[in-house]
Amino acid sequence: MTKLIFVGGFLGAGKTTLLFEITKILKEREIKVGLITNDQADDLADTALLSHTFVKVAEVSGSCFCCDFKGLRKAMDSLSKDLRPDIIIAEPVGSCTDLSATLINPIKEMMKSEVSVGPLTVLADPGRLKNILDGTGDLHPSAVYIIKKQLEESDLIAITKTDSFSAEEIKDLEGRVRKNFPECKIITISSKNGEGVREWLDYVLGSEDAGKHIVDIDYDKYAEGEAVLGWLNCSATLTGNGTNWDEFTLNFMKDFALRLEAKKSPVGHVKMMVENGDQYISANLTGGTETLSYRWSAGSGNSADMILNARVEISPEELEKLFMNSINALTNNNIKVKIRRLRCISPGYPNPTYRYSKK
Numbered sequence: 001m002t003k004l005i006f007v008g009g010f011l012g013a014g015k016t017t018l019l020f021e022i023t024k025i026l027k028e029r030e031i032k033v034g035l036i037t038n039d040q041a042d043d044l045a046d047t048a049l050l051s052h053t054f055v056k057v058a059e060v061s062g063s064c065f066c067c068d069f070k071g072l073r074k075a076m077d078s079l080s081k082d083l084r085p086d087i088i089i090a091e092p093v094g095s096c097t098d099l100s101a102t103l104i105n106p107i108k109e110m111m112k113s114e115v116s117v118g119p120l121t122v123l124a125d126p127g128r129l130k131n132i133l134d135g136t137g138d139l140h141p142s143a144v145y146i147i148k149k150q151l152e153e154s155d156l157i158a159i160t161k162t163d164s165f166s167a168e169e170i171k172d173l174e175g176r177v178r179k180n181f182p183e184c185k186i187i188t189i190s191s192k193n194g195e196g197v198r199e200w201l202d203y204v205l206g207s208e209d210a211g212k213h214i215v216d217i218d219y220d221k222y223a224e225g226e227a228v229l230g231w232l233n234c235s236a237t238l239t240g241n242g243t244n245w246d247e248f249t250l251n252f253m254k255d256f257a258l259r260l261e262a263k264k265s266p267v268g269h270v271k272m273m274v275e276n277g278d279q280y281i282s283a284n285l286t287g288g289t290e291t292l293s294y295r296w297s298a299g300s301g302n303s304a305d306m307i308l309n310a311r312v313e314i315s316p317e318e319l320e321k322l323f324m325n326s327i328n329a330l331t332n333n334n335i336k337v338k339i340r341r342l343r344c345i346s347p348g349y350p351n352p353t354y355r356y357s358k359k
């Protein structure tokens with residue numbers, strides 16, 4: 001029987017990074033794993049990044065898992081057919097909630113002969129979490145509502161990025177989360193230094209305590225929280241003789257971040273992957289310009305592939321305009337950007353395939 005594990009949590013909480021890191025542990029333990037990514041549109045930076053692991057990645061794009069249950073099932077079937085995995089780990093869209101009612105419980109009932117479902121893990125970025133608990137931060141109240149519902153419905157809350165905060169800060173935060181969400185198990189992890197990651201994996205592999213919290217969700221508020229986000233997915237071919245692609249990537253992200261900041265548009269997550277053969281850089285923005293960070297290196301060369309995904313509190317039209325301004329600012333006599341595909345949307349009203357009500 002395949003074990004199915006959902007790793008949820010808001011945009012930029014650290015889901016893909018955790019998946020990336022645990023593929024190494026699973027390889028060490030000779031556990032066969034398949035991954036499933038998910039987005040409202042294709043050209044997904046997460047799929048590109050996770051494809052650099054040894055693991056097979058299936059993608060459900062065009063709709064979230066909850067609104068395209070069939071798509072999720074198809075992705076699971078394709079992994080099972082090709083791979084016969086011991087476990088499948090799926091990363092839902094960061095702005096989705098109500099997964100206990102729309103995914104975990106329906107799967108537990110309808111697919112009980114095929115899969116066993118692990119605890120619904122919801123990751124939480126400590127900075128974002130502190131803002132939510134303090135009632136500060138710049139996110140739209142309905143987006144904050146989504147984050148609170150994600151936490152409330154989880155079986156397990158994992159406070160991420162503990163390497164970036166002091167032990168006292170994390171302890172204080174953990175105590176406050178425990179008080180606010182008394183029914184959830186709470187752990188702390190860092191994908192960067194490995195703290196708590198193996199413990200989390202052992203727990204979710206060993207437990208079937210899944211989908212215990214079906215919560216009341218106001219779908220109008222949920223829909224508004226998603227609709228305030230502009231969603232941009234772009235893939236492009238970059239050319240430029242002897243270009244340092246890391247420099248290009250970071251200059252691009254800085255330029256784009258400053259434009260978003262000037263518009264006072266809160267960033268959910270902006271993610272840019274630039275791939276130059278086997279070399280790649282992943283740059284991320286999870287808030288203001290100070291949150292810009294990157295991993296790895298795409299080196300230098302004459303051409304590269306770029307994927308950029310942006311989820312920002314701004315209209316899709318304006319997001320596209322700012323993005324194109326950054327493209328123009330970074331293009332010169334040498335460096336050219338040829339856009340292969342550009343989608344700019346705002347997520348539609350969530351309409352889950354199944355929805356179980358409170359038992």
Ligand SMILES: Nc1nc2c(ncn2[C@@H]2O[C@H](COP(=O)(O)OP(=O)(O)O)[C@@H](O)[C@H]2O)c(=O)[nH]1
Nearest residue numbers: 011012013014015016017161164190191192284
């Ligand atoms: N310092 C630190 N940064 C992290 C950690 N996990 C993720 N990040 C960073 O958080 C940002 C968003 O990560 P990602 O995994 O793409 O988030 P997702 O949107 O939830 O999939 C990236 O810049 C990551 O490098 C961590 O454990 N420590």
Ligand SMILES: [Mg+2]
Nearest residue numbers: 015016046091
């Ligand atoms: Mg991700």
